[in-house]
Amino acid sequence: MTRPLPLALIVLAVIFLILALLYLVGVLQVFTSTGSGSHWKHALVLAVLAVLCLVGANFARNRGVPA
Amino acid sequence: MTPGQALFMGLLQGATELFPVSSLGHAVILPALLHWSFKESDPSFVPFLTLLHLGTAGALVVLYWRDWVAIVTGFFRAALRGRIQTPDERMAMLLVAGTIPVGLVGTFAESQIKHLFSSPRVAAAFLIVNGAVLFGAELLRRRDERRAAHAGADRVSQEQTYADADQLSFKAAVIVGAAQALALIPGISRSGITIAGGLVAGLRHQEAARFGFLLATPVILGAGVLQVPELLKPGIPFGAYLAGAVLAGLAAYASARFLIRWFRSGRLDPYAAYCVVAGVVALALLR
Numbered sequence: 001m002t003r004p005l006p007l008a009l010i011v012l013a014v015i016f017l018i019l020a021l022l023y024l025v026g027v028l029q030v031f032t033s034t035g036s037g038s039h040w041k042h043a044l045v046l047a048v049l050a051v052l053c054l055v056g057a058n059f060a061r062n063r064g065v066p067a
Numbered sequence: 068m069t070p071g072q073a074l075f076m077g078l079l080q081g082a083t084e085l086f087p088v089s090s091l092g093h094a095v096i097l098p099a100l101l102h103w104s105f106k107e108s109d110p111s112f113v114p115f116l117t118l119l120h121l122g123t124a125g126a127l128v129v130l131y132w133r134d135w136v137a138i139v140t141g142f143f144r145a146a147l148r149g150r151i152q153t154p155d156e157r158m159a160m161l162l163v164a165g166t167i168p169v170g171l172v173g174t175f176a177e178s179q180i181k182h183l184f185s186s187p188r189v190a191a192a193f194l195i196v197n198g199a200v201l202f203g204a205e206l207l208r209r210r211d212e213r214r215a216a217h218a219g220a221d222r223v224s225q226e227q228t229y230a231d232a233d234q235l236s237f238k239a240a241v242i243v244g245a246a247q248a249l250a251l252i253p254g255i256s257r258s259g260i261t262i263a264g265g266l267v268a269g270l271r272h273q274e275a276a277r278f279g280f281l282l283a284t285p286v287i288l289g290a291g292v293l294q295v296p297e298l299l300k301p302g303i304p305f306g307a308y309l310a311g312a313v314l315a316g317l318a319a320y321a322s323a324r325f326l327i328r329w330f331r332s333g334r335l336d337p338y339a340a341y342c343v344v345a346g347v348v349a350l351a352l353l354r
Contacts (some may be wrong), residue, residue, distance in 0.1 A: 031175035031176060031179075033178040033179075041174060041293050042175065044173040044293075045170055045171070048170075049167070049171075051162065052167070055146040058146065058147075058149035059149050059150070061149055062149035062150050063331055064134075
């Protein structure tokens with residue numbers, strides 16, 4: 001049976017990666033100071049979040065996070 | 068900015084970054100009080116701040132290099148295994164959990180927050196708020212000590228009854244990390260808010276400070292590294308700025324060593340009083 005939390009975290013990771021890509025190519029301009037061009041810092045932070053979501057999914061799969 | 072001002076700002080940033088008195092608040096208030104003409108909007112100010120941050124973060128990495136080796140290896144071990152087995156692995160994950168909120172706010176809302184609160188008078192007002200937060204944390208700790216019936220014990224024994232940083236709950240780490248985002252407001256101290264949060268969560272003073280310094284390192288280092296391209300722009304007086312960064316690093320190292328010793332038995336009270344007095348005096352002088 002598939003557990004919902006790891007799956008949700010993987011979906012979240014994919015969403016963060018897509019958002020990172022959109023910031024990198026300059027399509028997304030929300031919460032930026034310049035309002036135009038590429039935003040590699042935003043992209044980098046979202047990519048790191050995507051990786052952390054995958055780590056979280058690995059934890060949730062093993063139920064490895066103590067209270 | 069003159070070389071003398073760069074050195075002064077380096078010393079000021081390094082000394083005030085880790086003391087719970089807001090380095091950003093001092094960096095906004097003091098130049099205004101001294102009628103220095105440089106502004107934060109100056110194109111060379113961001114590279115300067117970048118170098119100062121790298122100097123401070125470098126000092127913290129040197130001070131805690133053994134912890135960082137254990138934390139970084141612990142992170143990768145736990146991440147690959149999907150399970151936490153050692154205190155170092157737990158600390159690594161606590162720091163990750165605590166860094167996410169401030170990382171998000173810092174990346175997506177920093178310029179808006181700084182723009183809103185960059186006036187020296189506002190920074191002075193928030194310095195008073197910072198003092199009140201520190202006083203509040205100590206009041207709660209004193210109440211807890213009275214309830215636990217060890218109010219009469221000496222300070223070192225009292226402190227031993229509280230927890231180590233790696234015993235912090237993940238919920239508390241996220242709350243302390245989120246509170247760190249408030250330090251984007253000039254006048255609110257990053258280390259002050261994390262130490263106060265750690266105390267409320269039941270940590271010993273020394274461990275709250277250690278957790279605060281460890282939590283601050285990726286944020287300060289990240290803020291510095293992300294701005295490195297700014298250093299490559301032409302017309303940056305690199306020599307004076309680098310000297311300022313070295314001074315910031317030395318001051319940060321000395322202040323971290325001092326604070327760790329201080330918090331063996333000391334409290335936040337003197338820093339809280341300083342913030343309130345400095346904020347009131349600055350407000351009066353900046354009228």
